[in-house]
Every structure is written in structure tokens, then in C-alpha cells.
Amino acid sequence: MVYQWEPSTPYGPDAVVIYEGVKYKIIQPHTSEPGWEPPATPALWGRLPEEVCDGGYGQPQVQDPFRDNYNSGYQPSYQQPPAPPAQPSYGGPGLEEKQWSQVQEQQVEIAHEERKKKWWELDDDRKKQLEVGGGLLAGIAAIGAGYYAYHEHEKSEDEKKANVWALQNWLHEAEARTRQYYEQGPSGPVNWVLSEGTNIPQNAIAGGEQQGQPLFICRGFHEGSIQIGKVSPAFSKGAVIGYGHKEIELPKFEVLCGDMRALQWVPSRGRVHLERLRARPVEGGHEADGTPLFVAQAELHDSIIPGKASEKLDGAFVTFHNKEKEVDDYRVLCYNY
Numbered sequence: 001m002v003y004q005w006e007p008s009t010p011y012g013p014d015a016v017v018i019y020e021g022v023k024y025k026i027i028q029p030h031t032s033e034p035g036w037e038p039p040a041t042p043a044l045w046g047r048l049p050e051e052v053c054d055g056g057y058g059q060p061q062v063q064d065p066f067r068d069n070y071n072s073g074y075q076p077s078y079q080q081p082p083a084p085p086a087q088p089s090y091g092g093p094g095l096e097e098k099q100w101s102q103v104q105e106q107q108v109e110i111a112h113e114e115r116k117k118k119w120w121e122l123d124d125d126r127k128k129q130l131e132v133g134g135g136l137l138a139g140i141a142a143i144g145a146g147y148y149a150y151h152e153h154e155k156s157e158d159e160k161k162a163n164v165w166a167l168q169n170w171l172h173e174a175e176a177r178t179r180q181y182y183e184q185g186p187s188g189p190v191n192w193v194l195s196e197g198t199n200i201p202q203n204a205i206a207g208g209e210q211q212g213q214p215l216f217i218c219r220g221f222h223e224g225s226i227q228i229g230k231v232s233p234a235f236s237k238g239a240v241i242g243y244g245h246k247e248i249e250l251p252k253f254e255v256l257c258g259d260m261r262a263l264q265w266v267p268s269r270g271r272v273h274l275e276r277l278r279a280r281p282v283e284g285g286h287e288a289d290g291t292p293l294f295v296a297q298a299e300l301h302d303s304i305i306p307g308k309a310s311e312k313l314d315g316a317f318v319t320f321h322n323k324e325k326e327v328d329d330y331r332v333l334c335y336n337y
Contacts, residue, residue, distance in 0.1 A: 007034045023048040027197060028251055118162065163224060170221040174254055189262035189335060190282055192219065192254040198233045203257040207297050207306030217295055217306045219285045220253035226285030228293055228308040229319060231255060242307060242317050242324030256295065265297065265331040272311050272332060279334035298327035
């Protein structure tokens with residue numbers, strides 16, 4: 001049975017609700033709150049086609065929030081909910097009493113240059129503006145309420161804010177890259193395209209296979225770093241990266257798209273030595289300390305799995321059976337020129 005959407009209600013996987021006569025299917029499980037109505041939170045709900053809303057037969061399909069062809073344009077996967085007319089602006093009564101992670105609308109502008117700064121580099125007054133003015137809202141939405149509660153509970157408040165600030169700035173840049181990709185076309189042999197769930201963009205580069213299913217190369221933000229991992233439409237929740245010897249599922253991530261005619265897999269062993277590769281590796285991310293991470297693939301238990309390698313890691317790191325594994329011999333994705 002399909003129920004009307006209600007605030008303060010937990011919604012789990014496969015939930016379908018009706019809001020203002022339109023059906024929506026859940027994308028990210030969460031507990032609803034005022035201001036998180038389905039039309040205002042496309043990161044949480046996908047609108048079902050009209051024929052499904054009219055009682056049509058067949059399996060309901062959520063509209064893909066990402067375009068299949070860059071000629072058709074791109075809409076960001078996350079949009080800020082509109083501010084209710086009665087909501088006070090920054091500094092008004094009531095707003096300062098909210099926890100920074102509970103502000104439901106963004107009321108402050110964030111300049112492009114400011115997004116390049118780390119949380120610790122902002123002055124205290126600006127931090128307060130961002131906290132109570134919803135400047136960290138996009139980061140919370142990108143993480144997802146359940147993910148945030150589980151992974152952030154042992155951090156200090158400043159650590160939480162710094163992590164969310166960095167995440168939402170990565171998300172902002174990822175959406176800009178993806179918008180440019182869909183509107184203007186590829187900018188080179190490889191492009192990183194934002195996605196979520198089990199959505200795989202066209203021209204995604206296959207980095208391996210597992211149990212007969214293709215594995216595509218992805219990356220995403222985690223703990224102040226951009227980690228490289230795997231994604232497949234066969235996965236229940238999409239992208240998986242390795243971090244701290246564990247598998248980590250990411251609700252939002254970027255998929256590597258491109259043309260393999262301009263690329264090659266170069267054998268490597270142990271730490272990456274750029275001079276030995278004799279080719280320029282595809283840089284996919286970085287550790288929290290800024291160390292570059294390169295796209296790699298390794299054979300493990302009859303599977304070929306994409307992952308990461310670097311000049312500091314003693315081998316390629318890939319995920320397998322809920323753990324992060326180190327493999328001595330692997331291949332690095334490099335440009336042909």
C-alpha cells in the first residue's frame with residue numbers, strides 16, 4: 001500500500017509515497033523532516049513516471065537523476081529546498097537556536113574561492129554564518145542521514161563540520177564538472193561524472209569484472225580524501241571504496257568515463273614509480289594528506305577489481321568480500337601519450 005508522505009517518518013528501502021498527487025520512490029533511506037518534501041529533495045526521492053502514478057502495470061522505475069546523453073543537458077542531483085516564507089534570515093530569532101546539522105535551507109552564499117579553503121582556515125565569524133545559515137546543508141544531504149549518524153558519532157563537533165564542509169565542496173565541484181560534461185561534451189580522454197545509486201553513465205570505463213559482472217571505476221569523498229573504488233549496476237547500493245582495510249559504501253560518487261583507445265593498462269608492482277611506468281598515470285584522487293592516488297586494477301580470486309595505487313602504498317588496494325585487500329602485482333591506468 002502507498003501512503004501519503006509525512007514528516008518525522010522513517011522511510012526504508014523500496015518505500016513509495018504520494019505527495020500532492022504524485023508518486024515518489026525512495027533513493028536514500030532516511031527519516032523525513034519538515035522541508036524535506038519529495039519535490040524539494042531529489043537526492044532522497046525519485047519521481048515515478050505518470051503511467052505508474054495512474055495505476056499502470058509493470059515494475060515502477062525511478063526517473064534517472066542523471067542524463068543518458070550530454071546533449072540533453074544536466075540537472076544537479078541535489079537542490080537546496082526552498083526557504084519557507086516565515087523562516088527568519090541569518091541572525092534572526094530562532095535560527096541561532098538550531099543545531100548546525102538541522103538547518104533545513106541555505107541562506108548564505110559561498111564564493112568559489114572560499115570553497116577551496118579548509119574549514120580550519122575560515123575565521124570564527126564566518127564559520128558561525130555557515131553553521132546557522134545552512135552552509136553545510138549540501139554536505140549533510142550528500143552523506144545521507146544514516147551514513148552521517150553512523151560514521152560521525154565519534155568525531156568532535158569541529159571534526160564533523162570540517163568533514164561536511166570538505167564533502168559539500170567536493171560535491172559542488174563534481175556537479176560543476178558533470179554539468180559541463182553533459183552540456184559541452186567530454187573535455188579530454190577521461191572525465192569524472194557524478195552519479196548515485198546504481199546509475200552508470202554512458203561511456204563509463206570498465207575496470208574489471210567480478211562474478212561475470214562488469215566493474216566500473218569510481219571515486220568519492222571519504223574522511224577528507226578522494227578514494228578510488230568500484231561500482232556496478234549489480235551492487236545493491238552502487239559504489240564501494242576501500243578505506244582503513246574496510247569496504248565503504250558511498251551514496252554519491254563520480255564514475256570515470258572516457259575512450260580506452262587513448263588509454264592503456266601498464267603493469268606495476270609495489271609502490272608506483274612514475275619513471276618506470278614510462279607513461280602518465282590517470283590520477284583519480286588523493287589521500288587526506290594530499291598524496292595523489294592513481295587508478296589501478298588487480299586480479300584477486302578469479303576477479304579483476306579496480307582500486308587505487310600510489311607512490312606511498314606498497315601495492316594496489318582493492319575491495320573484496322567486505323574488506324580492503326593489498327595486492328603486490330597490478331596494473332595502472334595510463335594515457336597513451
